[in-house]
Amino acid sequence: MSTAELSEQEVIRRNSLAKLRELGIEPYPAAEFQVNAKAAEIKAEFEPEKQNFQEVTLAGRIMSRRIMGKASFAELQDDTGRIQLYINRDEICAGEDKTLYNDVFKKLLDIGDFIGIKGFAFTTQVGEKSVHVKELIVLSKSLRPLPIVKEKDGKVYDAFTDPEMRYRQRYVDLVVNPQVKDTFLKRTKIVNTMRQMFNEYGYLEVETPILQSIPGGAAARPFVTHHNALNIPLYLRIANELYLKRLIVGGFDGVYEFAKDFRNEGMDRTHNPEFTVMEIYVAYKDYKWMMNFTEEMIERVALALHGTTKVKLGDKEIDFKRPFKRVTMLDSIKEHTGIDISGMDEVQLRAVCKQLDIDVDESMGKGKLIDEIFGEKCEGNYIQPTFIIDYPVEMSPLCKKHRDNPELTERFELMVNGKELANAYSELNDPIDQLERFQDQLKLSEKGDDEAMFIDMDFVRSLEYGMPPTSGMGIGIDRLTMFMTNNQSIQDVLFFPQMKPEKKNEADGDEKFEAAGVPGEWIDVLRKMGFKKVDALKEVKAGKLFNDLCGFNKKNKLGLQNPTMEDVTGWIA
RNA sequence: GACUCAGUAGCUCAGCUGGUAGAGCACAUCCCUUUUAAGGAUGGGGUCCUGGGUUCGAACCCCAGCUGAGUCACCA
Numbered sequence: 001m002s003t004a005e006l007s008e009q010e011v012i013r014r015n016s017l018a019k020l021r022e023l024g025i026e027p028y029p030a031a032e033f034q035v036n037a038k039a040a041e042i043k044a045e046f047e048p049e050k051q052n053f054q055e056v057t058l059a060g061r062i063m064s065r066r067i068m069g070k071a072s073f074a075e076l077q078d079d080t081g082r083i084q085l086y087i088n089r090d091e092i093c094a095g096e097d098k099t100l101y102n103d104v105f106k107k108l109l110d111i112g113d114f115i116g117i118k119g120f121a122f123t124t125q126v127g128e129k130s131v132h133v134k135e136l137i138v139l140s141k142s143l144r145p146l147p148i149v150k151e152k153d154g155k156v157y158d159a160f161t162d163p164e165m166r167y168r169q170r171y172v173d174l175v176v177n178p179q180v181k182d183t184f185l186k187r188t189k190i191v192n193t194m195r196q197m198f199n200e201y202g203y204l205e206v207e208t209p210i211l212q213s214i215p216g217g218a219a220a221r222p223f224v225t226h227h228n229a230l231n232i233p234l235y236l237r238i239a240n241e242l243y244l245k246r247l248i249v250g251g252f253d254g255v256y257e258f259a260k261d262f263r264n265e266g267m268d269r270t271h272n273p274e275f276t277v278m279e280i281y282v283a284y285k286d287y288k289w290m291m292n293f294t295e296e297m298i299e300r301v302a303l304a305l306h307g308t309t310k311v312k313l314g315d316k317e318i319d320f321k322r323p324f325k326r327v328t329m330l331d332s333i334k335e336h337t338g339i340d341i342s343g344m345d346e347v348q349l350r351a352v353c354k355q356l357d358i359d360v361d362e363s364m365g366k367g368k369l370i371d372e373i374f375g376e377k378c379e380g381n382y383i384q385p386t387f388i389i390d391y392p393v394e395m396s397p398l399c400k401k402h403r404d405n406p407e408l409t410e411r412f413e414l415m416v417n418g419k420e421l422a423n424a425y426s427e428l429n430d431p432i433d434q435l436e437r438f439q440d441q442l443k444l445s446e447k448g449d450d451e452a453m454f455i456d457m458d459f460v461r462s463l464e465y466g467m468p469p470t471s472g473m474g475i476g477i478d479r480l481t482m483f484m485t486n487n488q489s490i491q492d493v494l495f496f497p498q499m500k501p502e503k504k505n506e507a508d509g510d511e512k513f514e515a516a517g518v519p520g521e522w523i524d525v526l527r528k529m530g531f532k533k534v535d536a537l538k539e540v541k542a543g544k545l546f547n548d549l550c551g552f553n554k555k556n557k558l559g560l561q562n563p564t565m566e567d568v569t570g571w572i573a
Numbered sequence: 574g575a576c577u578c579a580g581u582a583g584c585u586c587a588g589c590u591g592g593u594a595g596a597g598c599a600c601a602u603c604c605c606u607u608u609u610a611a612g613g614a615u616g617g618g619g620u621c622c623u624g625g626g627u628u629c630g631a632a633c634c635c636c637a638g639c640u641g642a643g644u645c646a647c648c649a
Contacts, residue, residue: 008618009583009600064611071606088606111599125607147584148599150610157610158585158598164641176584220649266648359646375649420649451648476649500640 009145016108017141023099023108027141033116035059040080046121046129053121056131058083059139061175062113064148067106073130076117081178084130085117092136105136112142112175149176167497180492186305187481187493191258193304194278197297203254203280208243210236210260216459217241217398219451220263223273236262241398241472242459244281245427248470249462256280258477269489270419273498276477285471286426287410291387294414294422294473295322298385298480305484312486313417316383324385324414329374332388336378341370343407349373363448367394382415397437397453399425414475416483424473431463 006014020027037056046053060078070089075082089101109115118135147160159177160166166173166180173180195205213232215222217239227234240259247255262274282290302309302320309321327335330342339352349369353360358376360369370392382388389412390402402408410426428434438455445452481493491497 007583007600012600064609066608066611067605068608068612069605071608073608073611084609086607090606107601124609126609128609130607145583145599148610149584150598152610160584162584162641218649263649268648269643271649423649 013143038080039078039083059116087133112146114140183485206255208240214454214456216456223264246462249467253283279474281472283468290424290471326387328390332378380418387412400428422475427470429467
């Protein structure tokens with residue numbers, strides 16, 4: 001990369017890098033650097049009377065510097081946070097040679113550089129726990145300036161907030177915005193808490209295929225890829241349900257998987273093309289048992305994270321204390337629309353939708369119509385955790401029919417803040433019924449529903465060998481994390497949310513300019529004048545280009561020998 | 574996909590009715606041995622998102638586009 005494309009500050013840092021090497025200091029040393037303390041630890045535990053932390057070794061990034069002549073303060077940020085350093089010239093440079101302080105620390109190091117230090121903890125006159133540096137080692141030079149975020153009394157100045165840059169350059173976001181790191185620490189804690197609970201219950205964590213030849217277990221459009229050796233299409237999984245149930249058939253009493261699923265659909269604040277779902281299946285249980293299990297799980301997660309079941313979410317407070325409210329879907333619709341749809345057929349439901357001003361189309365069957373009514377009129381009302389139970393059979397092709405009403409299924413969804421968080425069934429284990437339900441889906445598909453499920457004959461075959469009564473539950477880990485960390489956007493709980501590809505820098509390389517006959521010293525000049533591509537030159541008149549070049553040379557005092565008119569004409573010929 | 578808002582220095586943002594581009598932080602130079610959103614002084618730094626148009630003159634007005642955000646629609 002030529003220096004013309006770098007900002008002034010980047011050029012200065014590259015020059016500093018070279019000067020470090022001239023001084024015999026390797027800016028990217030290979031050797032291990034062993035630390036014996038962390039910033040947060042010293043801040044929490046250092047007490048002057050105890051004389052602890054008197055020989056500490058720390059490593060991290062320089063995040064700020066205050067130079068006061070022979071003494072300086074700096075902040076070092078490691079993975080636990082920041083701690084102030086006190087650096088005195090005559091202490092880190094014991095002899096006559098003051099280069100390490102005057103040049104290396106004051107001039108050649110920058111905010112963002114990694115250093116290691118040895119020293120002792122003390123408290124400054126203003127009362128801040130700090131480390132008095134005796135020795136300083138350069139560990140890694142940073143060539144790009146970080147955004148500088150400052151904070152006083154909880155008020156943040158010059159925050160790094162542009163969402164696009166935060167998501168595209170998450171590494172920068174993580175370095176300068178400590179609350180971002182906290183969200184991801186909590187995300188891991190959520191997963192760990194759940195895993196610990198499942199393991200306590202004796203269930204087995206498993207892995208199932210991501211590449212599937214029949215994308216089953218949910219209603220969604222899949223991503224397609226191709227397997228060369230087999231010469232077949234393969235789909236990225238939209239769910240892992242059918243594989244986990246095969247494992248129940250195989251004799252495991254409890255299996256679970258934290259799975260990445262992929263759905264080829266729109267992206268917005270609550271949808272990312274790839275997302276994480278935890279699915280768990282437990283033999284000899286039903287959906288009622290699973291409701292209690294889900295409550296326990298969510299309550300444990302809330303307590304592990306916050307020490308309380310009450311969690312702030314936007315301007316609301318959600319209380320995850322057990323038990324959650326339980327409402328049947330038909331009661332919910334009755335409550336929010338005043339209409340009792342039980343026993344209605346497709347025609348009647350269509351009329352209800354019209355009456356309620358809900359858009360429908362011909363491809364929608366009975367289940368989808370009811371789903372529309374619920375989604376439109378009811379879903380948004382459930383802010384506090386609520387189980388919606390007993391869904392119509394048409395909406396749930398993998399779910400066992402209700403023990404008291406064949407029109408319904410033994411299914412619940414957990415709604416929080418007006419959004420679905422978890423979904424669970426008494427699993428359908430009647431293979432004949434299952435095949436019929438798949439065939440109904442096929443009819444929907446023929447009617448134009450592009451989300452209807454494929455028939456998975458191997459799954460049906462597995463059920464024919466017999467699956468014990470089983471309850472299964474799936475929960476969106478991204479959404480759960482959003483609720484538990486007070487983030488309104490799924491992009492804030494994914495390290496690297498899907499983004500449109502970044503625009504490429506379309507500038508031509510030096511070779512292409514040279515091939516056109518442009519001498520090396522003029523290439524950067526042309527780029528700086530806005531001619532990123534050789535072809536762009538051909539669109540201007542030689543005379544104008546010649547004048548502009550000479551003018552640019554003069555104006556910017558480049559001191560280059562001006563080309564002749566003939567030269568310029570040659571470049572663009 | 575529709576509508577609304579935004580895009581100006583490395584970062585956060587001003588910029589009036591159209592008249593040669595501004596601040597704070599960051600950066601550079603100098604001064605200063607315990608400072609606190611980093612003390613003092615001085616200074617450098619810009620494709621005002623892109624391309625057209627209107628105009629004597631456009632960061633600003635008009636048209637088109639790109640990118641992002643929000644709301645809605647669609648979609649789990």
